[in-house]
Amino acid sequence: xxxxxxxxxxxxxxxxxxxxxxxxxxxxxxxxxxxxxxxxxxxxxxxxxxxxxxxxxxxxxxxxxxxxxxxxxxxxxxxxxxxxxxxxxxxxxxxxxxxxxxxxxxxxxxxxxxxxxxxxxxxxxxxxxxxxxxxxxxxxxxxxxxxxxxxxxxxxxxxxxxxxxxxxxxxxxxxxxxxxxxxxxxxxxxxxxxxxxxxxxxxxxxxxxxxxxxxxxxx
Numbered sequence: 001x002x003x004x005x006x007x008x009x010x011x012x013x014x015x016x017x018x019x020x021x022x023x024x025x026x027x028x029x030x031x032x033x034x035x036x037x038x039x040x041x042x043x044x045x046x047x048x049x050x051x052x053x054x055x056x057x058x059x060x061x062x063x064x065x066x067x068x069x070x071x072x073x074x075x076x077x078x079x080x081x082x083x084x085x086x087x088x089x090x091x092x093x094x095x096x097x098x099x100x101x102x103x104x105x106x107x108x109x110x111x112x113x114x115x116x117x118x119x120x121x122x123x124x125x126x127x128x129x130x131x132x133x134x135x136x137x138x139x140x141x142x143x144x145x146x147x148x149x150x151x152x153x154x155x156x157x158x159x160x161x162x163x164x165x166x167x168x169x170x171x172x173x174x175x176x177x178x179x180x181x182x183x184x185x186x187x188x189x190x191x192x193x194x195x196x197x198x199x200x201x202x203x204x205x206x207x208x209x210x211x212x213x214x215x216x217x218x219x
């Protein structure tokens with residue numbers, strides 16, 4: 001009768017070919033956990049809203065000086081990469097604001113698109129103020145545009161021709177030119193030019209505008 005197989009190698013082979021139950025359960029648990037994590041990551045990456053946010057946009061083309069109403073603005077979801085700094089996200093905070101420049105339909109409303117401290121600061125630096133100027137020359141109102149840099153000149157309203165005008169402030173930034181009004185009115189037709197200036201210069205200019213005729217020189 002031939003020699004029998006060595007039981008030791010046979011036992012080891014059987015052990016290798018037959019998986020250990022405890023190791024199999026652990027492996028399955030690890031695999032299941034990994035699948036759960038991968039599913040969560042895939043679900044987050046596939047969510048089209050994950051990198052979006054709602055911002056205030058205009059519903060139509062608007063002109064400078066327009067007062068925003070609830071019909072002029074709405075919330076719209078935009079990708080985070082396309083949202084500009086200072087974008088407004090609260091409709092109630094925007095309604096009633098005055099536009100500082102023209103906007104197109106669908107444009108995101110930002111803090112420097114409406115009159116306010118941020119607009120003044122963006123135009124003339126920290127602490128800047130916005131001053132309304134009624135101009136002595138009505139034709140000049142039609143020539144200036146938001147963004148123009150101007151110097152402000154004043155002269156006594158009832159001055160004789162020989163009276164010399166004085167320079168009140170330099171490097172003012174025009175932030176808004178009011179819209180034309182219907183009906184005959186005095187001076188520049190009731191229209192004003194809003195300019196941004198440092199606080200001290202703004203105070204001087206505002207005082208001069210109360211008692212003197214104001215004009216501008218453009219850079």
